[in-house]
Amino acid sequence: MEESKDPLAVRDLLIDELLLDGNAKQNLTTFCQTNLDSNIHFLMDKCLDKNMIDKDEYPQTAEIENRCVHILADLWNSPESETTLGCSTTGSSEAAMLGGLALKWKWREKRIKEGKSTDKPNIITGPVQICWHKFARYFDVEIREIPMEYGRLLMNAEEVLKRVDENTIGVVPTLGVTFTLQFEDVKAISDALYKLQKDTGLDIPIHVDGASGGFLAPFIHKEVVWDFQLPRVKSINTSGHKFGLSPLGVGWVVWRTKEDLPEGLIFNVNYLGGNMPTFALNFSRPGGQIICQYYNFIRLGREGYTRVQQACLDHGIYIAEEIEKMGLFDILYDGKSGVPGAAWMLKKGVDPGFDLYDLSDRMRSRGWQIASYTLPNNCEDMVIQRVLIRHGFSHDMAELMLEDLKRCIDYLKKHQMVKKGPSTDEQPQSFHH
Numbered sequence: 543m544e545e546s547k548d549p550l551a552v553r554d555l556l557i558d559e560l561l562l563d564g565n566a567k568q569n570l571t572t573f574c575q576t577n578l579d580s581n582i583h584f585l586m587d588k589c590l591d592k593n594m595i596d597k598d599e600y601p602q603t604a605e606i607e608n609r610c611v612h613i614l615a616d617l618w619n620s621p622e623s624e625t626t627l628g629c630s631t632t633g634s635s636e637a638a639m640l641g642g643l644a645l646k647w648k649w650r651e652k653r654i655k656e657g658k659s660t661d662k663p664n665i666i667t668g669p670v671q672i673c674w675h676k677f678a679r680y681f682d683v684e685i686r687e688i689p690m691e692y693g694r695l696l697m698n699a700e701e702v703l704k705r706v707d708e709n710t711i712g713v714v715p716t717l718g719v720t721f722t723l724q725f726e727d728v729k730a731i732s733d734a735l736y737k738l739q740k741d742t743g744l745d746i747p748i749h750v751d752g753a754s755g756g757f758l759a760p761f762i763h764k765e766v767v768w769d770f771q772l773p774r775v776k777s778i779n780t781s782g783h784k785f786g787l788s789p790l791g792v793g794w795v796v797w798r799t800k801e802d803l804p805e806g807l808i809f810n811v812n813y814l815g816g817n818m819p820t821f822a823l824n825f826s827r828p829g830g831q832i833i834c835q836y837y838n839f840i841r842l843g844r845e846g847y848t849r850v851q852q853a854c855l856d857h858g859i860y861i862a863e864e865i866e867k868m869g870l871f872d873i874l875y876d877g878k879s880g881v882p883g884a885a886w887m888l889k890k891g892v893d894p895g896f897d898l899y900d901l902s903d904r905m906r907s908r909g910w911q912i913a914s915y916t917l918p919n920n921c922e923d924m925v926i927q928r929v930l931i932r933h934g935f936s937h938d939m940a941e942l943m944l945e946d947l948k949r950c951i952d953y954l955k956k957h958q959m960v961k962k963g964p965s966t967d968e969q970p971q972s973f974h975h
């Protein structure tokens with residue numbers, strides 16, 4: 543580190559070292575976008591020096607961010623899509639924090655008005671992504687996470703009603719649960735909360751974690767009612783860098799109407815003589831991802847997004863069908879009604895002489911990254927394997943992957959791998975991508 547070096551030599555050394563990272567296109571574990579066209583590379587390069595938080599210096603980036611917010615508000619059927627508020631974030635995690643904070647502030651305002659205590663807020667979720675645990679811990683809210691049970695891997699209305707009380711700041715269903723890729727039933731939960739309000743007066747809002755689903759449901763699951771069409775849904779987050787098809791580093795949160803975002807959370811920044819409301823945990827952040835999100839909206843349109851997502855969905859369904867035909871596995875998620883992908887487990891009572899961790903490990907020898915993990919409480923003894931299908935994964939790649947899977951199974955059978963036994967500290971506990 544003392545002396546300077548030849549930049550090309552350093553660059554090439556780094557490129558060589560990074561060969562040890564997996565190949566992103568064969569990574570069937572991540573939800574994040576890995577297929578980015580040359581125009582996106584071009585735009586990212588042009589925007590490399592733009593700091594999106596400097597609304598004064600980069601007013602047009604701010605304008606484009608704002609357009610994206612209103613496109614999403616419209617896509618999600620906000621009754622006031624032209625005037626409502628929302629913002630870009632670094633991803634769904636920051637967006638979830640902002641959504642959660644708005645719920646907490648709204649609840650507190652109401653409690654103070656009623657002269658009631660505000661020291662025990664709680665939030666109700668199904669089996670959620672880790673960002674909601676972070677929200678709860680960082681912002682001092684009790685999380686009442688509905689655990690999975692055999693035969694019920696998602697939140698349902700009955701379980702929500704068992705946990706709500708006057709201190710519930712909101713209920714958070716997930717559209718595209720991390721572990722199983724399925725959608726939780728927002729409409730059923732909303733209906734149950736209506737009935738609760740009629741019976742008890744408790745008025746509990748909903749925030750939807752649409753990290754994946756926010757960019758899927760409007761295009762390929764149009765029959766699902768989950769968004770601002772339900773008046774109880776007050777805010778939605780999504781990841782632009784997942785099925786929004788934008789490069790890593792962008793998420794979005796949008797409120798139903800501007801009244802649903804408490805004013806106290808907004809910082810007003812003067813810019814170009816106007817007033818720019820901002821709400822964020824971060825400060826400096828690159829603007830390129832936002833520009834690329836807008837590029838995708840304009841370049842693809844509804845038609846393009848639908849085509850891309852439908853192709854992914856079809857490949858996931860195909861993989862689930864082929865996996866089922868192998869006879870070794872029970873399908874946990876058939877790829878049809880949620881996020882593009884599939885999930886399966888070893889058939890009960892079948893002992894092929896290896897486990898799913900061995901199979902994931904063996905697939906790695908052909909470059910494939912396929913997650914195996916245990917489900918969270920109360921199904922920790924269920925080990926599942928899951929693939930996610932993203933833009934850029936072709937039918938041909940699906941065939942190649944399935945061939946390799948069969949080859950790896952044959953290999954493991956032939957070599958009679960002995961089960962490693964319950965060395966639980968070596969196995970991944972659970973999985974949170």
Ligand SMILES: *Cc1c(COP(=O)(O)O)cnc(C)c1O
Nearest residue numbers: 633634635671673716753781975
């Ligand atoms: C990925 C994901 C998150 C976190 O999103 P980031 O964009 O990675 O911050 C939150 N919730 C769900 C359901 C997710 O799938």
